[in-house]
Amino acid sequence: MRRARSLVTVVVLSAVGVLLLGACGTLRAGSGSGGAATPTEPERWQTFAPFRVTAARLADDRRTLSVDAEVPGGRKTCARNLKAVVTDTSDRTVWVQVTFSALTGGAPRADCRTTATATAKVRLPSPLGHRELAMDTHTAFTADGAHLPELRLCGNLGCHPAPTGCTPASYDQAVMALDVPNHTSRGEEHCDGKWLVFDVSSRMGPACPEDAGPGCEASLGDRWFFRAEKSGWKPIARGTKGGCADVHRIEPAFPSTLCADLRPLQRSK
Structure with a gap:
């Protein structure tokens, strides 16, 4: 149940994050310039999932994980506090949830309609080994066949596609x-x-x-x-x-x- 809840949370966050480019990274109330329109609702920091996780790396200890994620803009007023947290583990998979904070409400900032890459780090409870690293329901990495420290991004057929054979x-x-x-x-x-x-x-x-x-x-x-x-x-x-x-x-x-x-x-x- 814990694993299911974590995956559902990531999916919901991802769906919200896709809408973020048009709404996040707004100016703080009262800090607008050039006669910006009055915000229709108060600005507040909220938590979202990144648009996508683009890369993952393991340090020499095979436990310290660095994750690159695509977030809005390149300023702290667009995205901040990128975090990677281990939510569950098994003998085959390590689940990691990535989130960041962004302002909602107020007047949209043009510089937050672009994307930038940010990096978060997390220490795994134990070395990854041959287990898969699951970032969400569609993104996974593995050390198998990878050129370490970079992990290999798995494809549509998973991290270990069926070998050639009559199956x-x-x-x-x-x-x-x-x-x-x-x-x-x-x-x-x-x-x-x-x-x-x-x-x-x-x-x-x-x-x-x-x-x-x-x-x-x-x-x-x-x-x-x-x-x-x-x-x-x-x-x-x-x-x-x-x-x-x-x-x-x-x-x-x-x-x-x-x-x-x-x-x-x-x-x-």
Whole structure:
């Protein structure tokens, strides 16, 4: 429950923080210049989450953490008191919450409509080790595979994406390596752990309801061929022809057992 509450708090703070560029960093009442309009509400300091955490570093002791965060403006009247606090830990994750204070109310300051990077430090209860450092529900860092002292920012597939292999998670990783629209569907896979081929289909045409009728069935299909590398599945060829012609023109080593029986694709239906 404590972990859930901390994550909810960060999400709420982040949502409020996104609105802050248009409202924070205001002048104190009575300190305006050039006949500024009278504030409609008193100015007060409030706590927000940063727009995003951009980097994290560990000192040599592997416990002292420095966090770079994007906040409004570059003046103390825009943002101050950036803090990083450990909210929870487990054997797999260390949760850190980052907040700052900003003025709300009064007349907006133009110099607070930009962003700046500020740094906060916190000492972890124990060395991070192989655990993930979770800043919010979308931002995480890890020391695994990082060039210390900089921690590695994890991607959409997490800090440790599925390795290349003949698994659904691995195939999802392969789709993300393609320049294809969101919600692209994947067809049957042919895989041996080192080589992979599957078809993808992307819906086209007007937006359609769930009970789509004629005119909502148009799709664009492609066949993609991959080679396993340390970084994941690497696309090496694409096409619509049957058999191995499309891939063997580029990579003759692709196994015929994975492509010989492939049927030609129809570009649309």
